Amino acid sequence: MSWKTISNEAQAAVLAAIPTGWRLDVDKYRSLKDVTSVPSASGILTREQLKITELTVVEIVNRLESRELKAVQVLEAFAARAAIAHQLADGLQQAKELDEALDKGGKLKGPLHGVPIALKDSHEVEGHAATMGYVSRRNNIAKQDSALVATLRAAGGVFFCKTTMPQSGMALETVSNLWGRTTNPFNRDLGAGGSSGGDATLVALRGSPIAPSTDMGGSIRVPAAFNGLYGIRPTSDRIPKGGMQNTNTGNLTIKLSCGPVCHSLGDLELFTKVINAHPSNKYDVTSVPVPWRTLDYSDRKLTVGLLTWDGAVMPHPPVLRALAHSKQTLEKAGHEGKSTLAATGEPIIPAFADLLKVFNPRELSAAEALQLNLKTRALKEQFADAWNNTVGGSGRTIDALIAPPAPAVGYPHDFNIYWGYTSLFNLLDYPSVILPIANFKVDPQLDPVDEKYQPLETNPYDQPNHELYDPGLFANQPSTIQIVGRPFEDEETIQVSSILDTLFKAS
Numbered sequence: 001m002s003w004k005t006i007s008n009e010a011q012a013a014v015l016a017a018i019p020t021g022w023r024l025d026v027d028k029y030r031s032l033k034d035v036t037s038v039p040s041a042s043g044i045l046t047r048e049q050l051k052i053t054e055l056t057v058v059e060i061v062n063r064l065e066s067r068e069l070k071a072v073q074v075l076e077a078f079a080a081r082a083a084i085a086h087q088l089a090d091g092l093q094q095a096k097e098l099d100e101a102l103d104k105g106g107k108l109k110g111p112l113h114g115v116p117i118a119l120k121d122s123h124e125v126e127g128h129a130a131t132m133g134y135v136s137r138r139n140n141i142a143k144q145d146s147a148l149v150a151t152l153r154a155a156g157g158v159f160f161c162k163t164t165m166p167q168s169g170m171a172l173e174t175v176s177n178l179w180g181r182t183t184n185p186f187n188r189d190l191g192a193g194g195s196s197g198g199d200a201t202l203v204a205l206r207g208s209p210i211a212p213s214t215d216m217g218g219s220i221r222v223p224a225a226f227n228g229l230y231g232i233r234p235t236s237d238r239i240p241k242g243g244m245q246n247t248n249t250g251n252l253t254i255k256l257s258c259g260p261v262c263h264s265l266g267d268l269e270l271f272t273k274v275i276n277a278h279p280s281n282k283y284d285v286t287s288v289p290v291p292w293r294t295l296d297y298s299d300r301k302l303t304v305g306l307l308t309w310d311g312a313v314m315p316h317p318p319v320l321r322a323l324a325h326s327k328q329t330l331e332k333a334g335h336e337g338k339s340t341l342a343a344t345g346e347p348i349i350p351a352f353a354d355l356l357k358v359f360n361p362r363e364l365s366a367a368e369a370l371q372l373n374l375k376t377r378a379l380k381e382q383f384a385d386a387w388n389n390t391v392g393g394s395g396r397t398i399d400a401l402i403a404p405p406a407p408a409v410g411y412p413h414d415f416n417i418y419w420g421y422t423s424l425f426n427l428l429d430y431p432s433v434i435l436p437i438a439n440f441k442v443d444p445q446l447d448p449v450d451e452k453y454q455p456l457e458t459n460p461y462d463q464p465n466h467e468l469y470d471p472g473l474f475a476n477q478p479s480t481i482q483i484v485g486r487p488f489e490d491e492e493t494i495q496v497s498s499i500l501d502t503l504f505k506a507s
Contacts, residue, residue, distance in 0.1 A: 004177075010179070011178075048077075053207075057270060058264070061114070072095045112155040115209060115210065117208065128141065130245050132167075148240050151278045164182045165195045166194045169194075170217070172417040173414070186478065191413050196213035200229055203229055204228065212259070213259065213261050217419050225478075227261075229262060231268070232493075233431065236256065239258045302335040303398050304401070308320060312459055317447040323404065338398075407461075407465050409442060430486060431493045441475070442474045453466060
């Protein structure tokens with residue numbers, strides 16, 4: 001059987017599984033680029049279901065505990081909004097069991113009791129396929145839950161659908177021969193980001209309240225950024241990865257991480273705490289059982305560094321304006337924002353420039369691999385030294401670093417996207433949060449093309465990225481920033497993000 005036949009059958013099976021009452025007249029919406037209003041305007045969901053699907057994870061759990069909602073109600077609402085029913089039967093049974101246990105006077109099963117969770121197609125769920133976007137893995141049925149799926153199930157999460165990812169997972173756009181292309185709901189001429197573009201698009205359209213995405217080069221953060229969501233790439237070693245599919249499971253130089261994309265920082269913190277601190281993690285050899293710490297930065301005066309340009313690919317004008325807006329917002333509230341390079345006039349460290357060499361794929365000998373590991377350690381030491389040298393008037397180093405998630409707020413399909421602003425922190429294994437900037441959009445008047453900028457000729461990314469920029473193309477895209485902390489300081493990074501999130505919403 002040819003790959004095209006297998007792909008057509010797989011896609012047809014998904015469409016056939018969608019109940020008639022949940023189907024859209026696709027032709028009616030074909031000309032729309034921004035489809036974010038379609039779920040509420042289609043008439044498929046009831047008023048109650050619309051309200052349910054607008055809730056955060058924290059609100060869902062609270063209303064289930066107070067018996068205002070049933071887990072079955074919640075799952076049916078999100079399943080209808082997702083319009084993906086190929087795993088609905090198993091999910092409904094699980095939701096019914098949770099409701100019955102609570103009705104009999106029991107307690108919540110866990111902190112995610114009854115929360116519908118969509119799963120990227122790299123997560124292994126017993127009895128279901130995990131394809132990673134490969135046609136050849138269409139019938140790759142998992143024999144057991146991965147460690148992370150088991151953790152979420154034990155916490156009360158209800159799985160109801162799988163989401164698309166690009167072939168192999170090593171792309172910042174979500175397209176595969178098996179499932180086709182996933183587009184951006186704000187502008188379907190643009191990509192959803194990758195490799196967790198299926199997660200991000202579904203959550204952006206509120207077809208799921210949350211999804212545990214994976215990240216080895218930017219695959220949580222870029223889709224979260226392009227879809228205006230909160231997201232976190234936690235320190236890799238804190239996350240259980242046993243049984244999770246990966247392009248190269250033997251790669252210890254740049255490790256896979258997993259974290260949520262969602263609609264609020266409260267949901268992000270709850271979910272990250274669950275996958276960091278669940279008791280079962282201590283038995284998974286891929287993670288370090290580090291206890292989760294409860295911090296309070298509400299009275300802290302922050303010192304935050306800003307990385308506006310990595311010396312390789314110049315961000316587009318609205319990305320630079322978003323960084324400047326972040327600095328101004330911090331300073332207006334009495335915090336300090338400073339350029340981490342301009343403060344001393346120091347040159348850009350080699351870690352940035354060397355990223356371009358990382359993406360020169362070829363098979364390495366054992367000796368070359370060992371040398372690469374030594375070089376990675378040297379870069380980590382160099383970056384740590386640079387961070388330590390940011391001690392300012394407060395007597396402390398910077399609390400976090402703000403950087404672009406990508407050089408643009410989105411990209412057309414099949415564009416060769418630069419990974420450097422996210423993959424650097426995979427190489428270093430620094431936790432990174434994506435934070436939407438409330439009420440901030442691309443503005444042709446404020447973000448004109450920079451006619452004076454001369455693209456670098458030292459790499460293949462800068463000139464195409466510069467020539468791409470057109471304010472009109474990105475006018476409807478959300479804007480976000482990336483907040484970076486130090487290894488194993490995920491809690492601190494979330495606290496800094498919380499302060500900025502509050503400031504953005506108040507401005």
